[in-house]
Amino acid sequence: MVAKLSTKVLNICIASICKSKQLGKAENVLIDGIRLGVLPDVVTYNTLIDAYCRFVSFDAGYAVLYRMNEAGINPDVISYNSLISAAARKCLLSKSLNLFDEMLQRGIHPDVWSYNILMDCLFKLGKPDEANRIFMDIVLGEFRPSPATYNVMINGLCKNGYVNNALALFRNLQRHGFIPQILTYNALINGLCKSRRMGAARRILKEFGELGYEPNAITYTTVMKCCFQCSKFEEGLEILHEMRSKGYTFDGFAYCTVIAALIKTGRIQEANEIIEQMQSNGIEPDLVSYNTLINLYCRQGKLDDALKLLDEIEKEGLECDKYTHTIIIHGLCMAGNFLGAQQHLNYMNTLGFGFNLVAVNCMLDGFGKAGHIDHALKLFEAMEVxxxxxxxxxxxxxxxxxxxxxxxxxxxxxxxxxxxxxxxxxxxxxxxxxxxxxxxxxxxxxxxxxxxxxxx
DNA sequence: CTAGGGTTAG
Structure with missing residues (x-):
């Protein structure tokens, strides 16, 4: 009884340390616990899986599965759900589907969450029909759909261009007593904004307010991005200001949205100012923030500074992703360093990133812009995809x-x-x-x- | 512990 209680305490402790991204500290607590005779259980490892996936990499999270085996603890449905959803978040969708099979092979029964995540994966893969089949299986089968089931459906339909179907489903569910959550509204507002249905987005936003919901950081970011897309820079910057005053800029999300929008429209000086705001607010940059920063350096031709940040990312224990590398390749091309760009493309390959069409397109555009149109044509003919x-x-x-x-x-x-x-x-x-x-x-x-x- | 917002090319 005492040991059980202690494990519970250990888990709460580790969960809270993981939340503040201090994985090294969490590992130390785990070791201390074992020394004191408090053994970790499946929840401890599940917490670590999620934290490693979130703050380090999918592979680091998956490695925890081996550690569990060594410790003689069997993974459960939550271990797999965490991994499957982490892989989906990082767009490793075939990995998600393989993990789903692996889970079945190990005799672990999927729950409704597993199916929710599977639906989400299928939507992300651009297979709305298959996702819809799973949805039907859930609704008509042995499982009770969870509110998340509906949220995944609404979001997935929006992302695949079926905003009207998403709205129809939403209204139908409401008639049947479904209480939408903030994130249901956020998904809809995002879908409507992306398909430039500003009127409908505004109506949903109004309804949302009338129900007494306060917009959260995600609602704000969504609407703000929409402003920039419609070239309403003043309004967008005002929203950022409001977010700051409400304390919603505790991470890089809002800043990165603004900076990327400013870079895209060539407002480099303003982008630099926002970066300064972000840094003076003490925001710890995550991978996306680093990518945004690298992009800003590249746009100003500061390739050396950009490459320095690459080292810093690894010092922080983060792993560069395909965005990081593509931004670097684009930067090198724009600086006319095609040899460097080609070398970096090869380097990506050795890292196991596989074929990257965006990067090759960057090379193609780079050749063209530099006046090497015959090089561009040669590359074009060699491209299989x-x-x-x-x-x-x-x-x-x-x-x-x-x-x-x-x-x-x-x-x-x-x-x-x-x-x-x-x-x-x-x-x-x-x-x-x-x-x-x-x-x-x-x-x-x-x-x-x-x-x-x-x-x- | 798992869904919703941010980063790359024309």
Whole structure:
């Protein structure tokens, strides 16, 4: 009895230390506990799994599973749920699905949470139909859906472009007595803002206020990002101000939203000012904050400072992710250091990141912008995977080089593949053809574009 | 302990 109680105390202690991200300290407490005869249990290890996944890396979290085995403690459904959801958070979706199988093979029965997470994964993989099947299984099967089941559905539908279905589900559930939580509203507001349904977003926000909910940090960040997307910079910065006065800027979320928006629109000086605010407020940078900072350095051509931060990330015990590396590769390309960019791309490969289309697209754009259009074409032909960005970049750069006929050819092949291409880029090709006297070709291209639009 | 907001390319 005494030992059991002590383990409980140990768990509470470790959970609270983990919450403040002091994993080393948590490990020491664990060791001290064992020395005093207080043995960790499955909850202790589950807490550690979650903390390592959250603050270090998925692999570090997964490693705790081995430590449990060595300690003779069997993982339970929560251990696996934590890992599956951590993998999903880090976009390692095939890992999530494999873990789900691993859990079944070990004879651990999934609970409704496992299925919620599985649905979330399928939505993130862009498979709303499969997610919907799981939803039906839950609703019609042996499990009782939890409020989270509905939240995952609403969020997933929004993310996959089915905002109307999400709204319909939301209204239906309300009629059946479902009490929406703040996060239900947050998911809907985010979905509506992203699909530029500002009127509907405002109505939901109003309803939310009328129910007596106070917007939380996430609501604020969502609405703030929306302001920047609509070029309402003043309003966006006002929201940041309000968040600061309410104490909602205890982490990097709000700052990173603002800084990224400012960088995108070339407001580098203002971005630097916000970074200073963030640093003077003593916000400990997490990986995304570091990535944002590195991006800001790169935009100012301070590659050395950016690379220094790379070391700092590792000193902090964090692991650079695909964003970090892509930002560096983009920075190197913009500085004209293609050799360095290629080396970094290879380095990513040795780290096990696999093929990274965003980084290769950066290289493609870099070649084009530096005037090496033939290099760009060679790279383009060698690429096995392409997306709408790839085509837009190449067409855009061909136009810049005055090679409108090639641009037109690539544009048509892009439309044939069913990829979308920016209207402005299409316009550039047509105008370019006309400018060099190829009026007929311009006409033909226009009608081809119109045909494709009808067919899709 | 698990869902919702922030970071990369045109």
């Amino acid at each position: 392409k997306d709408s960005f790839t085509y837009t970049i190449l067409v855009h750069n061909l136009c810049r080089a005055g090679r409108f006929l090639s641009a037109s050819k690539i544009l048509v092949s892009c439309l044939k593949c069913g990829f979308k291409i920016l209207r402005a880029t299409q316009r550039a090709v047509i105008d370019g053809l006309i400018s060099i006297g190829y009026t007929n070709e311009a006409k033909k291209l226009k009608s081809k574009i119109r045909m494709v639009r009808l067919l899709h």
